[in-house]
Amino acid sequence: MTDFEKRILCIGAGYVGGPTMAMIAFKCPQYKVHVVDINPDRIDAWNSQNLPIYEPGLEEVVFEARGRNLFFSTDIQEGIEEADIIFVSVNTPTKTFGEGAGMAADLQYWEKTARQILECSKSPKIIVEKSTVPVRTAQAMERILGTDGTGKFQVLSNPEFLAEGTAIEDLKCPDRVLIGSRLTEEGLKARDELVSIYANWVPKDNIVTSDTWSSELSKLVANAFLAQRISSINAISALCEKTGADVSRVAYAVGKDGRIGDKFLKSSVGFGGSCFKKDILNLVYLCRSYGLQEVADYWEQVVKINEYQKERFVLNMLHTMFDTLAGKKICLLGFAFKADTGDTRETPGIYIAQRLAEEHCRVVVSDPQALDNAKIDLKELGDAVSYVEDPYEAAADCDALAVLTEWNLYKELDYAKIYNSMTKPAFVFDGRNILDHQALHDIGFNVFPIGKPALTHYRTNGRTR
Numbered sequence: 535m536t537d538f539e540k541r542i543l544c545i546g547a548g549y550v551g552g553p554t555m556a557m558i559a560f561k562c563p564q565y566k567v568h569v570v571d572i573n574p575d576r577i578d579a580w581n582s583q584n585l586p587i588y589e590p591g592l593e594e595v596v597f598e599a600r601g602r603n604l605f606f607s608t609d610i611q612e613g614i615e616e617a618d619i620i621f622v623s624v625n626t627p628t629k630t631f632g633e634g635a636g637m638a639a640d641l642q643y644w645e646k647t648a649r650q651i652l653e654c655s656k657s658p659k660i661i662v663e664k665s666t667v668p669v670r671t672a673q674a675m676e677r678i679l680g681t682d683g684t685g686k687f688q689v690l691s692n693p694e695f696l697a698e699g700t701a702i703e704d705l706k707c708p709d710r711v712l713i714g715s716r717l718t719e720e721g722l723k724a725r726d727e728l729v730s731i732y733a734n735w736v737p738k739d740n741i742v743t744s745d746t747w748s749s750e751l752s753k754l755v756a757n758a759f760l761a762q763r764i765s766s767i768n769a770i771s772a773l774c775e776k777t778g779a780d781v782s783r784v785a786y787a788v789g790k791d792g793r794i795g796d797k798f799l800k801s802s803v804g805f806g807g808s809c810f811k812k813d814i815l816n817l818v819y820l821c822r823s824y825g826l827q828e829v830a831d832y833w834e835q836v837v838k839i840n841e842y843q844k845e846r847f848v849l850n851m852l853h854t855m856f857d858t859l860a861g862k863k864i865c866l867l868g869f870a871f872k873a874d875t876g877d878t879r880e881t882p883g884i885y886i887a888q889r890l891a892e893e894h895c896r897v898v899v900s901d902p903q904a905l906d907n908a909k910i911d912l913k914e915l916g917d918a919v920s921y922v923e924d925p926y927e928a929a930a931d932c933d934a935l936a937v938l939t940e941w942n943l944y945k946e947l948d949y950a951k952i953y954n955s956m957t958k959p960a961f962v963f964d965g966r967n968i969l970d971h972q973a974l975h976d977i978g979f980n981v982f983p984i985g986k987p988a989l990t991h992y993r994t995n996g997r998t999r
């Protein structure tokens with residue numbers, strides 16, 4: 535153990551803690567990296583051949599470092615005792631009870647961790663906020679640890695910007711690593727220590743340093759800006775459907791302006807994932823608690839448009855399929871909140887499946903990675919939902935296909951074969967605009983993309999072409 539230059543601990547072995555620490559261990563064999571969690575099943579999975587999360591490139595990184603300088607265990611106390619630097623990467627979900635329910639961040643896991651660090655620490659430590667937290671959480675952490683920034687603990691903010699599905703690439707070549715600290719001598723010294731870890735593979739120019747509060751707030755704002763772009767283009771998709779404009783062409787033309795840029799302008803069935811909604815609501819709650827009502831309302835609208843987009847998708851299915859879905863069967867192609875992940879947290883698929891079931895529609899869910907999670911998410915819908923991995927089998931006898939996740943495999947299916955196995959007239963609702971709509975129409979499908987003219991074989995409310 536003493537051979538290692540630094541001993542790093544991460545508390546929380548989830549979608550962030552696991553890949554982030556695996557990357558540090560992979561890039562820095564001179565450090566010992568220990569990842570702990572209260573969930574023994576998760577730790578067992580991290581120690582197995584079957585990692586608890588699906589992420590392209592993750593296995594390669596974990597298998598290379600695990601057992602060499604990367605260790606997973608449930609021994610939190612031992613981990614804290616021996617660590618020089620402790621990353622805290624526990625979950626900070628939306629609060630479901632009491633003051634701020636449905637909006638504020640639930641910091642109970644975070645606080646428990648802080649108390650445990652205090653209880654088990656015998657030597658000085660740098661504590662790093664990796665979880666996404668409200669502004670000034672570092673101050674709360676300092677108060678629990680009984681420090682004002684001069685004692686044995688230094689608290690830093692180091693929010694994570696990885697996106698699921700591209701986590702390994704994002705960690706290898708981050709646009710930036712952000713580190714916030716107190717601007718005191720001790721704070722800057724601790725900050726330099728964390729900078730020196732990332733500097734093992736991240737160019738110095740991409741390591742941004744700031745004060746703690748700006749760092750904490752930047753994370754919430756980055757997610758709010760990203761989600762705002764999606765809600766902006768999704769709002770325009772509704773107008774495109776009314777006017778005959780094509781949202782992809784609009785996004786392309788608008789995004790060509792260098793000041794706007796072309797990223798995060800893909801219109802969709804709505805954004806999902808564990809963080810956008812939670813972090814925006816957290817921002818909204820913060821603004822309200824500081825009396826900034828107008829600012830809160832502005833950001834809340836990003837979430838409202840996202841809810842509207844999901845409901846619009848369902849209503850479009852209902853109205854185009856002759857105003858009744860009762861007894862019909864719809865195949866959801868994709869359930870994960872985006873491609874290349876099995877994560878289904880806040881995926882639009884949950885809302886859509888629930889709404890279809892409410893309409894007495896039978897739902898078949900297909901996804902290459904997310905079926906286990908889907909079964910948990912939709913458990914209460916019982917027999918109304920079935921789960922079939924093979925898309926051909928899933929689509930057979932269905933009235934419609936609804937593409938909810940942009941998996942590449944859906945672009946390459948034999949849709950003529952699928953069409954022949956479906957009930958007629960057959961519909962496609964492309965919630966990701968990834969399919970060849972003209973080719974599908976030529977096969978015989980009635981095709982309803984997002985924000986583009988429909989291609990039908992009969993007359994619909996002004997959207998026929």
Ligand code: NAD
Pocket residue numbers: 545546547548549550551570571572573576610623624625626643644646647664665666667694695696697698808809
């Ligand atoms: P997660 O739920 O996958 O993982 C959190 C882990 O913390 C769980 O395994 C849980 O068992 C563990 N945990 C909770 N309390 C604990 C305790 N007291 N001691 C030890 N372990 C404990 O969550 P996640 O997706 O990894 O997100 C973690 C944080 O990172 C959140 O604040 C999130 O907003 C932020 N974040 C997530 C992503 C993402 O892509 N998922 C990206 C950037 C930031």
Ligand code: UGA
Pocket residue numbers: 666694695696697698699757760764797798799800801802803804805806807808809810871872873
């Ligand atoms: C997002 C951010 O991109 C990360 O930087 C951030 O670290 C992370 O949240 C977090 O804090 O958790 P993630 O949610 O994993 O990452 O995935 P994104 O690629 O951002 O996609 C989010 C949702 O938006 C998905 O449902 C995706 O399909 C949707 N999306 C994305 C669109 O509908 N259109 C787009 O143009 C882009």
